Amino acid sequence: MKTSKQLKEERAEVSKQIDALNAIENRTEEQTTELRNLISKEETLDNEVEAALEVEKRNAKIAAAAAGSKVSEKEEKEIRKFSFSKMAVEIGTGKGLTGLEKELVEESRSEAQKLSLPVTGVYLSDKIFSAITKEQRSTMITSTTTLGGNLIPLEKIGWFDALFAYSVLEKLGVIKLTGLSANADLPGFSVAVTSGWANGETGTQTPSNPTVVARQLRPKLLYGAVDISKQLLLQTNQSVDAMVMTDIMASMAQTLQLGVINGTGATGQPTGILGTSGIQSVAMGTNGGAISYAKTMDLWSAVAQANANLDNCKWLTNPKVFAKALQTPIDTGSGAMIVTYNGNFGGQEGTIAGYPVFKTSSVPSTLDKGSSTGVCSALLFGDFSQVVVGQFGGVDVVVDPFTNARTGTTSITVNQYVDVTVKQPAALGAIADITTG
Numbered sequence: 291m292k293t294s295k296q297l298k299e300e301r302a303e304v305s306k307q308i309d310a311l312n313a314i315e316n317r318t319e320e321q322t323t324e325l326r327n328l329i330s331k332e333e334t335l336d337n338e339v340e341a342a343l344e345v346e347k348r349n350a351k352i353a354a355a356a357a358g359s360k361v362s363e364k365e366e367k368e369i370r371k372f373s374f375s376k377m378a379v380e381i382g383t384g385k386g387l388t389g390l391e392k393e394l395v396e397e398s399r400s401e402a403q404k405l406s407l408p409v410t411g412v413y414l415s416d417k418i419f420s421a422i423t424k425e426q427r428s429t430m431i432t433s434t435t436t437l438g439g440n441l442i443p444l445e446k447i448g449w450f451d452a453l454f455a456y457s458v459l460e461k462l463g464v465i466k467l468t469g470l471s472a473n474a475d476l477p478g479f480s481v482a483v484t485s486g487w488a489n490g491e492t493g494t495q496t497p498s499n500p501t502v503v504a505r506q507l508r509p510k511l512l513y514g515a516v517d518i519s520k521q522l523l524l525q526t527n528q529s530v531d532a533m534v535m536t537d538i539m540a541s542m543a544q545t546l547q548l549g550v551i552n553g554t555g556a557t558g559q560p561t562g563i564l565g566t567s568g569i570q571s572v573a574m575g576t577n578g579g580a581i582s583y584a585k586t587m588d589l590w591s592a593v594a595q596a597n598a599n600l601d602n603c604k605w606l607t608n609p610k611v612f613a614k615a616l617q618t619p620i621d622t623g624s625g626a627m628i629v630t631y632n633g634n635f636g637g638q639e640g641t642i643a644g645y646p647v648f649k650t651s652s653v654p655s656t657l658d659k660g661s662s663t664g665v666c667s668a669l670l671f672g673d674f675s676q677v678v679v680g681q682f683g684g685v686d687v688v689v690d691p692f693t694n695a696r697t698g699t700t701s702i703t704v705n706q707y708v709d710v711t712v713k714q715p716a717a718l719g720a721i722a723d724i725t726t727g
Contacts, residue, residue: 294342301335304328369394369418374535374689377412378518378700382691394418402683411688411703416468419535419685452537454544456650462604462674464550467507470682475504476713507680509707510558512546514538517699520691535687538704547652550679550710551606552668560710563677563718564654564668570596570719577660578723581611581669583620583628586642589719593672598717602673604646608653610726611667615642645671659723667726672718682707 292300311317311325368390377391387395398415459466467474481501488495516534548562555561563569570592572585594600607615615628630641640647657666686705694701712718 292338292342294339294346297335297339297342301332301339304332304335308332372418374687374702378689378691378702381412381689382700398684409686411686411705413686414684416681416684419539419687452540454540455547455652457543457547458606458648458650458652459547459550459679461648462606462677463602464674464677464679466679466681468681470507470509470680473509474507474680476507476678476711477502477504478713479503480714505678505711505713507678507709507711509680509682510560510709512542512549512706512708513703514542515701515703517694517701520698520700534702535704538702542704542706544652546679546708547650549708550677551652551670552654553710560708562710563670563712564720564722566712566715566718568715569712570672570716572719572721574659574721574723574725578662578666578725580726581614581618581628581721581724583618585721586615586628586669586671589669589671589721590643590645593717593719596716598673598714599675600673602675603671604648604674605642606648606650606653606670606674608651608655608667609649610655611653611669611724612647612649614724614726615647655726657722662723662725665725665727666723668720668722669724670718670720673714674718676713676715676717678711678713680709680711682709 308325308328311321311328314321317325371390372394373391376389377387377395380387380391386392394414395412398413398418399409401415402409402413479500480503483500484496484498486496516538518534549560551562552564553560553562555565570589572589572592574580574582574585593603612629616631618628620626620628628642629647631639638644638646653668653670655667656664657668658664659666684706688701688703688705690701690703
């Protein structure tokens with residue numbers, strides 16, 4: 291595709307030719323036809339200049355985003371030439387990887403060996419994978435425009451994302467441990483040493499022992515998988531594969547966030563905050579109930595009384611509860627709402643009792659309480675730095691061109707091993723039966 295500068299120069303030349311023909315008073319029929327063609331060409335060039343400017347604007351944004359990467363701009367630019375489609379084709383032929391793909395896979399393999407990670411497919415380190423998939427998206431097959439056909443030239447300018455739940459884990463202060471390989475325990479005191487005052491100068495001191503516990507991190511398989519038609523891999527440029535992989539990773543990140551908040555602990559899932567034994571619990575009622583300022587303060591009190599670090603504490607809920615809290619007064623007459631807005635009454639916007647409120651649809655709104663089935667939402671409060679997400683190694687990318695060979699598709703599966711634990715459950719709490727109807 292020509293640059294906007296080249297197209298502008300071409301348009302300027304056409305414009306000169308139009309001016310020259312316009313200056314002729316008695317044009318021949320051929321000159322009149324040529325003039326019309328030049329005017330039409332100028333209009334076409336106008337549209338092409340506009341399109342080129344949009345593409346250059348988008349490329350500039352991508353380049354600017356690359357400046358914040360963990361790798362240098364030069365290194366990231368080189369890494370992003372990696373092509374999953376080329377890798378898939380070379381694996382499919384059985385001849386082995388070549389070029390940049392071979393170099394980066396071998397570099398990643400050394401990391402896997404150092405961590406003693408079992409790799410069944412193609413392993414890519416977290417640093418390399420992040421650079422490859424940065425700011426990209428894709429869909430699946432060529433036969434339907436919404437599932438892949440939209441990516442086959444014609445010239446495609448930009449793309450749009452799927453809608454994912456708002457990401458809040460980093461903003462809440464959840465701790466992420468990376469580079470794990472073996473099963474891991476986080477040891478600590480659940481009950482501290484007891485201190486006191488002796489009865490007089492030589493009074494007897496009674497010793498007490500702290501209680502030591504170990505919070506477990508055991509790898510649990512988080513995956514993303516997609517079937518991509520071989521025709522799509524052959525007919526699109528190399529960016530399609532990176533776009534597909536980033537879409538998978540965005541979906542996996544959303545699944546991880548759901549697991550951190552409300553993982554059941556069953557069927558291979560981690561146990562999330564709401565399912566963790568020992569967190570503070572406040573109930574709205576036998577069958578749940580509408581949010582109230584009194585109940586939110588009961589939850590705050592329970593967490594504070596458990597000696598949580600209040601400087602780190604935050605609220606977390608879903609948009610349904612947040613909207614209700616914005617409309618629910620704390621009392622009769624003052625006009626102040628549970629969630630402060632527009633700095634009313636000297637409060638900080640978007641807070642409850644001065645603590646920031648984060649909201650995401652990852653917080654469940656389909657919980658049960660008594661006769662309120664599938665309609666209850668949760669509100670969490672506490673020190674979220676007590677929550678630890680353990681990541682075991684990087685990611686394992688398995689490209690399988692054989693299983694679905696008869697249907698003309700290549701299967702790509704991304705495997706990542708993670709787990710979740712809470713160091714001090716008492717520093718967090720929840721109301722899990724708020725009705726918003």
